[in-house]
Amino acid sequence: MIYTVTMNPSLDYVMVLKEARLGELNRSSREMHLSGGKGINVSIVLNNLGIRSTCLGFLAGYVGREIERELRQRGCHTDFIELESGCTRINVKVKEVCGRESELNGNGPEIDERGLKRLEEKVSALQDQDTLILSGNVPQGVAADVYGRLAAAAQGKRVTLVVDAEKSLLFPALPYRPFLIKPNLSELSGMLGKRLKTREELAEGSRELQEKGARNILVSLGRDGAFFLSENGEELWINAPKGTVINTVGSGDSMVAGFISSRECGKSLRECACYAVAAGSAGAFSELLPERGRTEQLYREISENQLA
């Protein structure tokens, strides 16, 4: 089974505006409520791609209940821990007609040590061949070594570990040799403490992260696609397909889901990386998270160029 962990889920409130102006009354022309948070997005996309997973993490209050209801309605399996106080955050995503996207992400409810222990127990119960995906931010007050703790809880079994998080959360998990990490360019630069300007610098930076413990590294590059460095030392630059961009929120999560779904189907690392880019772009080209049909279509396009 694949388990996604979302420490800090969110209800994404998407507001479509002609133009957003700070300090003024802004009225939207359309709104959407979507269950979100990075791990949850990964589970939703896996579900869209026909792969089962279980959502772990924390939910609280009426927002938490709505997220759980919506996920179950979609057919996603959930095993969240319900917090006794506080409320799961509502993240506001503002989309303007010019294509600019702005995000206002909340801090989220407090998680106490008892809650963290309960999550550790769930992770300790994972079995050989399971996959554990740790994605996204944590609320303030949760120590940055939390992903290290969860990775440690899964140790001793043959669990495939995936971490998609910024430096302070990722680094404590690196000694547990994650199978896959997926930084974007700015996260990768932050991890290495330097700006990466050329392709060679980016590849060199990825190799540095491999020395620190990451096995496979997929660096997402937005409209420029991705760079993939495999555990066998293979390097691959994958161009993103061309298309009309509608919504890039969650495209990084779609990549993680694409990679892992392809691996579940027994594909090579190279094919997984290309499928990841296809899922990321399929997400960017649609209003909602990507569906299987569009992902497969873009994968055929990408693989004609990359895997010939």
Ligand SMILES: Nc1ncnc2c1ncn2[C@@H]1O[C@H](COP(=O)(O)OP(=O)(O)OP(=O)(O)O)[C@@H](O)[C@H]1O
């Ligand atoms: N303009 C675009 N055109 C085509 N594909 C895109 C575009 N923007 C994003 N993508 C696809 O989505 C993938 C992930 O994008 P990006 O690098 O922005 O991830 P991210 O920063 O982790 O995203 P997020 O945090 O919003 O989930 C890219 O590798 C690419 O496949």
Ligand SMILES: O=P(O)(O)OC[C@@]1(O)O[C@H](CO)[C@@H](O)[C@@H]1O
């Ligand atoms: O605050 P975090 O955890 O870094 O990011 C949360 C978030 O922006 O990430 C997802 C898109 O990747 C959204 O569904 C959600 O609102």
